Amino acid sequence: MPRPKQRTPELRDRVLRAAVALLASEGAAQLTTRRVAEQAATSTPAVYELFGDKAGLVREIFFEGFRMLRRHFDEVPETSDPRADLMRVLQAFRGFIRTNPILSELMFVRRFTDFDPGPSDRRAGDAVRELIVGRVRRCVDSGALAGDATDVAHALVALVQGLAATELAGWLGTSKASVERRWTLAIEAMLGGFAASRQRSRAARRSTAAST
Numbered sequence: 001m002p003r004p005k006q007r008t009p010e011l012r013d014r015v016l017r018a019a020v021a022l023l024a025s026e027g028a029a030q031l032t033t034r035r036v037a038e039q040a041a042t043s044t045p046a047v048y049e050l051f052g053d054k055a056g057l058v059r060e061i062f063f064e065g066f067r068m069l070r071r072h073f074d075e076v077p078e079t080s081d082p083r084a085d086l087m088r089v090l091q092a093f094r095g096f097i098r099t100n101p102i103l104s105e106l107m108f109v110r111r112f113t114d115f116d117p118g119p120s121d122r123r124a125g126d127a128v129r130e131l132i133v134g135r136v137r138r139c140v141d142s143g144a145l146a147g148d149a150t151d152v153a154h155a156l157v158a159l160v161q162g163l164a165a166t167e168l169a170g171w172l173g174t175s176k177a178s179v180e181r182r183w184t185l186a187i188e189a190m191l192g193g194f195a196a197s198r199q200r201s202r203a204a205r206r207s208t209a210a211s212t
Contacts, residue, residue, distance in 0.1 A: 019061050
């Protein structure tokens with residue numbers, strides 16, 4: 001008699017949760033299908049049946065990371081102050097990376113030999129990108145920032161990722177106060193630069209109008 005199928009949504013969710021937890025607690029080197037199966041209280045064949053192979057499992061962890069990040073962002077309230085809202089989202093992004101450093105590396109750095117995301121895989125982050133771009137666009141529309149919202153969002157995301165990686169490596173400061181001060185300095189400097197861009201544009205328009 002053939003073995004009954006073990007591919008159930010409940011088991012799939014349990015295995016995926018176990019894989020994410022194992023990655024966080026023991027690192028990429030310990031992320032084997034056997035270890036994941038043990039943590040999920042199932043069999044290695046069941047993991048293969050659900051995800052195909054280890055690459056398929058890592059791919060689903062990649063997707064789950066972006067779902068987790070979007071849920072994390074959804075907890076950040078939207079208020080009548082677009083700039084403050086953007087700052088809170090950036091801080092939430094920082095917090096996610098600090099709490100999930102290895103998962104974040106899979107999502108953004110992708111130093112995993114078992115998985116090389118293609119264009120369709122990269123769309124996993126669309127919901128996250130849309131939220132950040134939306135928060136930036138509110139700042140542009142309100143006059144707090146200038147520039148293309150997508151360009152500004154990419155620059156801010158790159159800054160946060162770089163700062164977070166430096167903080168995790170212990171290179172951003174030797175005290176909590178110094179780390180926080182440098183985070184604030186960097187974010188405020190970038191936002192201030194985009195705000196100054198708007199002021200320069202307005203000054204240039206006034207100068208052009210005055211000369212005509």
